[in-house]
């Protein structure tokens with residue numbers, strides 16, 4: 418059985434802003450846990466409280482109420498901090514540094530010995546794909562390159578727990594794939610990875626478990642299987658030579674000489690296939706679409722705004 422790495426119990430955090438010091442409940446009585454060695458996704462729309470939660474579990478912010486423990490310690494504890502690596506949502510760098518200088522700077526802040534840094538830094542630069550930019554100052558880096566430098570910085574202390582706030586922001590599809598592969602690689606090395614993202618297919622591709630947050634609250638937490646229930650939401654039939662659209666079809670479009678038809682139940686699918694066969698249409702494929710994380714999030718957001 419996997420050990421609990423991080424436990425968050427009934428944690429709340431409010432901010433006061435503006436002249437009138439208006440109170441914003443950024444996180445309201447949030448509870449979940451993260452198991453050792455898992456990839457855990459923190460998901461939710463803008464303003465859901467993801468960054469605030471991540472800042473509290475890395476010890477940057479102190480909760481107003483509730484309790485957070487990292488292997489039994491407070492996240493503010495020196496020992497807990499030494500085993501965590503953190504990529505902030507908008508990392509700030511000294512622009513005149515080169516990537517290896519940046520990593521040495523952070524390594525020294527952690528008190529890592531020079532010999533270890535000499536070995537670790539070139540490896541990290543290679544892992545995040547910045548070898549070609551070793552001689553370039555960070556001020557000349559693209560957004561994607563900065564993100565890669567930030568991920569390398571989060572790994573400089575060889576952390577047991579890696580916390581990445583929106584690591585795919587600003588990356589092209591190749592960069593996003595690199596980040597996904599890197600997250601898997603970190604898991605293979607036995608690390609626990611916690612990351613927040615708006616890019617739900619990326620979360621689905623890598624996460625063992627997910628917490629869905631909306632307006633500072635946890636609405637769902639569990640494995641993808643638990644959240645989506647592996648239910649089929651609709652079917653798609655692609656056919657050619659379709660003279661009449663079957664009545665059971667919910668919506669359709671013609672594209673590239675084929676007809677794409679959506680059906681919302683298995684009964685409707687069977688009726689559609691029978692009619693297509695009768696009318697001598699040629700069925701090219703039938704695909705079922707499962708409920709995905711986006712459906713669950715939209716349902717949760719809707720449910721929350723209805724209350």
Ligand SMILES: Nc1ncnc2c1ncn2[C@@H]1O[C@H](COP(=O)(O)OP(=O)(O)OP(=O)(O)O)[C@@H](O)[C@H]1O
Pocket residue numbers: 432433434441442443444461462463464465466467468469470506
């Ligand atoms: N330092 C702060 N001062 C005032 N309000 C804040 C502060 N930090 C966050 N908030 C507010 O708290 C709420 C939650 O913000 P948070 O950044 O945690 O959300 P998020 O889910 O990370 O959003 P996003 O996806 O847009 O980054 C928002 O309403 C935000 O405006």
